[in-house]
Amino acid sequence: MTALLEIRRLTKKFGGLTAVDAIDLTINEGEIHGVIGPNGAGKTTLFSLVSGALKPTSGEVVFLGQSITNVPAHRITDQGLARTFQRSAVYHGFSVLENVLISMHTDVDTSVWKALFNFGPTYPKDQIARAEEILDFVGLSGFRDHPAENLALGHQRSLGIAIALATGPRLLMLDEPSSWDERAGSS
Structure with missing residues (x-):
C-alpha cells in the first residue's frame, strides 16, 4: 500500500x-x-x-x-493536499460563498461584456450547491452573502477550513484551527 x-x-x-x-x-x-x-x-x-x-x-x-x-x-x-493557516486567510472584497467558490477553481462564465457592465462571474449551479454544503458543514450557511472580511475571527477561521475543503483535498492539514488569536482576544 x-x-x-x-x-x-x-x-x-x-x-x-x-x-x-x-x-x-x-x-x-x-x-x-x-x-x-x-x-x-x-x-x-x-x-x-x-x-x-x-x-x-x-x-x-x-x-x-x-x-x-x-x-x-x-x-x-x-x-489534493490542502492546508489552513494560523492567521485568517480569506479573499477580501468577496462574500463568504464567493470565497468558497473561488477556491473550487471552477470554470466560471464571464466575458468582456459582463466585465464592462459589472455583472461579475456566474458559477455553475452544481458548484454553488457544493459550496453551500461546505458552508453548512462548517456552520457558516447563515453568513453566505456576508463580506468575508467582516466575519468575526472565529468565523474567518471556519471559512479558512471551508476554503481548504473546497479544493477537494485527499489530505487536509489544519494549522492550529482552534488557537487563541492574541490580536482579537480569541478566535
Whole structure:
C-alpha cells in the first residue's frame, strides 16, 4: 500500500537556526495525526514545507507516491493536499460563498461584456450547491452573502477550513484551527 504522505528527513534552516530538523513521518489513508509542540517549535514551518509554501534545505516530501518537494504550492493543492493557516486567510472584497467558490477553481462564465457592465462571474449551479454544503458543514450557511472580511475571527477561521475543503483535498492539514488569536482576544 502506498502511503498518502511521506516526509523523509525534511529539514529547514534559516541561516544558523534549524526550524525543522530531519523529520520523518508517514501518513496512510484514513489516519489522523497531530503535530504538537510549544510556540516556535517549527509546526507551521513543517506545514509550509509540506504544502510548498517554503522550500526545504534538505529532505523530501512524497504525496500519493510522487515527490512534491519543490513543487509550487498551487500545484500541490491541485494534486489534493490542502492546508489552513494560523492567521485568517480569506479573499477580501468577496462574500463568504464567493470565497468558497473561488477556491473550487471552477470554470466560471464571464466575458468582456459582463466585465464592462459589472455583472461579475456566474458559477455553475452544481458548484454553488457544493459550496453551500461546505458552508453548512462548517456552520457558516447563515453568513453566505456576508463580506468575508467582516466575519468575526472565529468565523474567518471556519471559512479558512471551508476554503481548504473546497479544493477537494485527499489530505487536509489544519494549522492550529482552534488557537487563541492574541490580536482579537480569541478566535
